[in-house]
Amino acid sequence: MDDDQMDQLLRQLQAQQPSAPGYLRSRIMANLPEQERPEVAAAVWSKPLWKPAIAACLPLVIGFITGVVSTDVDQQNVSHWYASADPVYADTLGDYEYVED
Amino acid sequence: MQRAADGDQKAFAELVSRHIDSLYGYARRLCYNDTMAEDLVQDTWLAAWQHAQRYRPEKSAVSTWLHRILHNRFIDHTRRRATRTEHSGSATDMPATALEIATLEASAQEQARQLEQAQMVARLDQCLGELPEQQRAAVTLTHLQGFSNRDVAHILGLSVRATESLLARARRTLRERFSE
Numbered sequence: 001m002d003d004d005q006m007d008q009l010l011r012q013l014q015a016q017q018p019s020a021p022g023y024l025r026s027r028i029m030a031n032l033p034e035q036e037r038p039e040v041a042a043a044v045w046s047k048p049l050w051k052p053a054i055a056a057c058l059p060l061v062i063g064f065i066t067g068v069v070s071t072d073v074d075q076q077n078v079s080h081w082y083a084s085a086d087p088v089y090a091d092t093l094g095d096y097e098y099v100e101d
Numbered sequence: 102m103q104r105a106a107d108g109d110q111k112a113f114a115e116l117v118s119r120h121i122d123s124l125y126g127y128a129r130r131l132c133y134n135d136t137m138a139e140d141l142v143q144d145t146w147l148a149a150w151q152h153a154q155r156y157r158p159e160k161s162a163v164s165t166w167l168h169r170i171l172h173n174r175f176i177d178h179t180r181r182r183a184t185r186t187e188h189s190g191s192a193t194d195m196p197a198t199a200l201e202i203a204t205l206e207a208s209a210q211e212q213a214r215q216l217e218q219a220q221m222v223a224r225l226d227q228c229l230g231e232l233p234e235q236q237r238a239a240v241t242l243t244h245l246q247g248f249s250n251r252d253v254a255h256i257l258g259l260s261v262r263a264t265e266s267l268l269a270r271a272r273r274t275l276r277e278r279f280s281e
Contacts, residue, residue, distance in 0.1 A: 001279050006272065009225045010244040012218070017245060020125035024139055028121075028146045029114055 102163055106153035113153075117146060120167055123246060127168060130241040131175050133230050141178065145171040161255050165248065169256040172238060179234070228278040236271035243268055 001009075104112035124145060128138035148170050149156075156166055229237060235257065242253045254264040 001276055003272075003276075006225075006276055006279070007244075009222055010240075012222045013226055013229075014245045014247075016222070017122070017126040018129055020121045020142065021139070024125070024142060025114075025117055025121060027139075028117055028143050029110070031143070031147065032110065032113070032150050033147075 102153065102156055102158070105150070106156065113150060116149075116163065120164055121146075123164065124167055124171055127241060127246055128171060128175070130229070130245060131172075131234070131238060137178075141171060141174055144174045144178075148174065161252070165252045165255055168242065168246070168248070168252075169258075172256050225275070225279060228275055231278060232271060232274055235267060236274060239264065239268045240271045240275065 102112075102116065105116055121142065124142050125138060128141040128145075129135070132138055132141065145167060149167060156163070160166075161169070229240060232240065238257060239253060242248045242256060243250070248256070250261055250264050250268070253268070254261045257264060257267075259267065
């Protein structure tokens with residue numbers, strides 16, 4: 001038997017490939033268990049939940065950022081106020097010109 | 102596949118319908134036993150359902166991924182049993198059916214030709230069943246399931262070069278056994 005003849009026979013064998021029995025599909029679908037997925041990750045990343053979760057967190061993130069910026073500005077204002085009022089305190093801040101008598 | 106990974110049973114049922122015949126055909130060629138083939142296919146779909154989120158579309162097609170699962174399940178199964186399943190009589194049912202069809206539909210001359218052809222196919226089927234497992238898997242996946250050498254390599258867990266070599270060896274063995 002040469003290669004061509006074998007290929008021809010294999011093609012005929014391919015045409016005779018059996019189909020799966022009909023009951024096998026039902027058996028497979030009837031025996032599906034719960035999928036093995038981490039509960040929390042599955043809940044967070046399931047489509048109905050992740051968008052509302054991000055939406056809920058957004059104000060907190062914005063609030064945190066704006067809070068940090070305003071605190072920083074306040075701190076600078078306070079530093080200048082102390083510098084002008086108290087030479088000793090101002091010295092520790094490093095922006096007071098100390099003049100000896 | 103993504104919907105199936107999200108637990109959508111309807112999407113999974115569509116996948117089953119699309120690929121079950123191909124998987125069953127491969128399972129039958131691997132074990133030559135209807136009951137074992139059905140169990141193997143069911144095990145494969147169970148694993149696919151439970152681990153659907155591990156499927157990576159960039160690595161392989163769904164069909165290739167499923168055949169790889171089935172192949173690994175078959176190896177596990179045969180290792181557990183440590184005995185090779187006998188080539189049961191059911192495998193010769195297909196050529197017998199082909200023979201019956203030929204008898205009914207063809208003229209006497211055509212019938213003789215088809216009879217001879219069907220006998221040759223049956224003989225090739227028998228020789229295929231007698232090949233070592235890896236060689237049988239390579240021939241089945243390439244010639245009966247229609248996978249490329251690259252996909253066959255992925256399913257069998259071999260390099261493409263090793264797969265080509267395995268396939269050439271399998272064809273040579275098949276030809277020799279057929280000619281005996």
